[in-house]
Amino acid sequence: MSSGTASGETSGGAARIALVDVNNFYVSCERVFDPRLEGRPVVVLSNNDGCVVARSQEAKSLGIATGVPWFQVEPLARRWGLVARSSNYELYGDLSSRVMELLGRFGVWQEVYSIDECFLGLPGSEAQLRTTAGAIRTAVGRRVGVPVCVGVAPTKTLAKFANHIAKRNPGMGGVCSLDSMPAGDIERIQSRVPATGLWGVGRKTGQRLAALGIETIADLKAADPLMIRKRFSVVLQRTVLELNGTACIPPIDEHADKQQIIFSRSFSSPVTTAEEMDQVMAVYAQRAAARMAEDGLRASVLTVTAGTSRFAGGAASFPSASVQLPAPTQDPIQLTRAAVGAMRGVFEAGQKYVRAGVLFTGLEPADAQEAFDPFVSDLDQRHIGDLLGSVRAKFGEAAIGLGQGGLAAPAAWSMKREFSSPRYTTEWKDLPVVRA
Numbered sequence: 001m002s003s004g005t006a007s008g009e010t011s012g013g014a015a016r017i018a019l020v021d022v023n024n025f026y027v028s029c030e031r032v033f034d035p036r037l038e039g040r041p042v043v044v045l046s047n048n049d050g051c052v053v054a055r056s057q058e059a060k061s062l063g064i065a066t067g068v069p070w071f072q073v074e075p076l077a078r079r080w081g082l083v084a085r086s087s088n089y090e091l092y093g094d095l096s097s098r099v100m101e102l103l104g105r106f107g108v109w110q111e112v113y114s115i116d117e118c119f120l121g122l123p124g125s126e127a128q129l130r131t132t133a134g135a136i137r138t139a140v141g142r143r144v145g146v147p148v149c150v151g152v153a154p155t156k157t158l159a160k161f162a163n164h165i166a167k168r169n170p171g172m173g174g175v176c177s178l179d180s181m182p183a184g185d186i187e188r189i190q191s192r193v194p195a196t197g198l199w200g201v202g203r204k205t206g207q208r209l210a211a212l213g214i215e216t217i218a219d220l221k222a223a224d225p226l227m228i229r230k231r232f233s234v235v236l237q238r239t240v241l242e243l244n245g246t247a248c249i250p251p252i253d254e255h256a257d258k259q260q261i262i263f264s265r266s267f268s269s270p271v272t273t274a275e276e277m278d279q280v281m282a283v284y285a286q287r288a289a290a291r292m293a294e295d296g297l298r299a300s301v302l303t304v305t306a307g308t309s310r311f312a313g314g315a316a317s318f319p320s321a322s323v324q325l326p327a328p329t330q331d332p333i334q335l336t337r338a339a340v341g342a343m344r345g346v347f348e349a350g351q352k353y354v355r356a357g358v359l360f361t362g363l364e365p366a367d368a369q370e371a372f373d374p375f376v377s378d379l380d381q382r383h384i385g386d387l388l389g390s391v392r393a394k395f396g397e398a399a400i401g402l403g404q405g406g407l408a409a410p411a412a413w414s415m416k417r418e419f420s421s422p423r424y425t426t427e428w429k430d431l432p433v434v435r436a
Helices: 025-033 059-060 068-079 091-101 124-143 156-168 185-193 203-211 217-222 225-231 234-244 274-294 332-344 379-384 384-395
Strands: 016-022 042-045 052-055 083-086 108-112 117-122 149-152 173-175 261-272 297-310 319-328 353-361
Touching: 016 156, 025 042, 025 052, 025 083, 025 091, 025 332, 042 059, 052 059, 068 083, 068 185, 091 108, 091 117, 091 124, 091 234, 117 124, 124 173, 149 156, 156 234, 185 217, 217 234, 225 234, 225 379, 261 274, 261 297, 274 297, 274 332, 274 353, 297 332, 319 332, 332 353
Parallel strands: 042 083, 149 173
Antiparallel strands: 016 117, 016 149, 042 052, 108 117, 261 353, 297 319, 297 353
16 A cells, blocks of 8 residues: 655655565564574475475575475474474464554555565655664564564665665664665675666576676666666666666555456365365355455456366366356355356366366446346345455454355365464464463
């Protein structure tokens, strides 16, 4: 979410941009409620406990790479003292929202960039900026319990770079303001860091830049912006301008022009029967409908997909179907019926499906003028989504559902979470108990 202005002078001094990033976010979330994990190598695994997607600094020091399959690491876990956790998306999402709400109190504008990063507009003098950056780090640590680093600079690109410096220099206390650094020190760092270490410069772009003799951030900063635009893109030209202190990447409204909402997952065991897939579609449609209701949107088109493994033997199957809804809606009853019906028309019995998804498009604000449907009663359907949402908010996601989407226990195909931690902040039964 963003608001306010992105640049210009303020009464307190030159406006600056801060990039606040939670260190090793998934692992840090796990440590909030389990302090025994502090100082130990910890990894968080992907869906179905397949691969490593997040690592503590201790795990990185062991040489564990992101993306490595867990079965390759598991035999060494005991010797290393390595702890694995299944992805606890409920916990991570809730702590992320708490961090972002807290950060929003410090800036004149805020742009949530990802689950663990956000940009803030900060006014003030150089001394005030450093004080505010330190206060941000202290507040998040005390009130949420996760560590952050803060980079402050005149542009988004430089703020990312400043955050990079803060993370790699423990003596800076997690805060780096480029305004307070000697120009010579900045230049030395930029001359050592490859261009691919910069926000928005990928491996392929880095290879093309290297062919032109542009290998480091300092080289890219010194490049001709017009040449960069001609040979690459206006996006990379903006990066060059931002490296030289010209802010040209404005805040982006997180909620503007949202095009789609999707709920997609892999299964822990293959789905082979139409009855099981009906169950999947019922659950996924309701999860996606809940997200849409949270965003205050409704959809006019629903698409369902499924797929077998590309590495399995035999004929592959990737069914999909789209349904034009009679009218834009966020009603979970209509959406569940549509999803189940659409998949039934394309499902191939006997195939071993390993993933599926439900996608909503043709989105519009839910408060837009709604077509009158004489066959739908205000009492029986129009507010069912709000009712389900309020029950889930109070009693947890598993408290209520429609039809097969209201499973009391996880189905056999549900995502594998063998090492999952409790959902400490979103499930009453998982609420930590403190005894004195």
